[in-house]
Amino acid sequence: MSIRWLTASDRPLLRAATLANMNWCGLRFTFDDLDQSEDLAHYYSDFPREDDFGMLDEAAGDVRAVAWLVFFSAEHPGYGFVEETIPELSITTFDGFRVQGIGERLLRGIIAAAAERGMPGISLSVEDGNRARSLYSRSGFQVVGRSGDSDTMLLRLATS
Numbered sequence: 001m002s003i004r005w006l007t008a009s010d011r012p013l014l015r016a017a018t019l020a021n022m023n024w025c026g027l028r029f030t031f032d033d034l035d036q037s038e039d040l041a042h043y044y045s046d047f048p049r050e051d052d053f054g055m056l057d058e059a060a061g062d063v064r065a066v067a068w069l070v071f072f073s074a075e076h077p078g079y080g081f082v083e084e085t086i087p088e089l090s091i092t093t094f095d096g097f098r099v100q101g102i103g104e105r106l107l108r109g110i111i112a113a114a115a116e117r118g119m120p121g122i123s124l125s126v127e128d129g130n131r132a133r134s135l136y137s138r139s140g141f142q143v144v145g146r147s148g149d150s151d152t153m154l155l156r157l158a159t160s
């Protein structure tokens, strides 16, 4: 198993992960839907801009999971937008590798990396019914808002 940082060449992977996230409860979106929606495509199309970063877990040639942080603007917010200084988390463990502790380990890694970089927090959006919510709660994320059928959650990080 190895962990590495993401680069712009990983955008196709982030596109696939975004599709998996949007389809967490069944087939609702296609790649075309993502690409044609600025609100969805901006999770991967320009990654990494400025301070965006992310990491992936791979083993035996398979990418098993990916987690990444994107800074959005108030003019073009993500679904889990809180403020411009706080990046939004996306995390995906790919089918076949779920519920083996891989996502939680990667989440711990990206939280530690964001703290090391002095980021004041991490936000996310989680839809009602998604069991990822308990993973986020026990990792310290708290509900700070509501948008449609989703909660916005925020993890505050200690800044020195």
Ligand SMILES: CC(C)(COP(=O)(O)OP(=O)(O)OC[C@H]1O[C@@H](n2cnc3c(N)ncnc32)[C@H](O)[C@@H]1OP(=O)(O)O)[C@@H](O)C(=O)NCCC(=O)NCCS
Pocket: 020, 021, 024, 065, 091, 092, 093, 094, 097, 098, 099, 100, 101, 102, 103, 104, 105, 125, 126, 127, 130, 131, 132, 133, 134, 135, 136
């Ligand atoms: C959410 C996700 C990233 C978690 O990664 P993972 O590697 O499966 O998670 P881990 O094995 O490290 O941890 C298991 C935890 O994941 C959460 N979880 C999310 N979906 C789950 C599922 N279908 N089955 C079981 N646990 C799930 C639970 O909190 C679980 O902990 P619990 O058993 O104590 O409740 C992964 O399941 C996934 O990619 N799901 C589909 C896309 C998605 O929902 N992304 C998040 C959008 S907000």
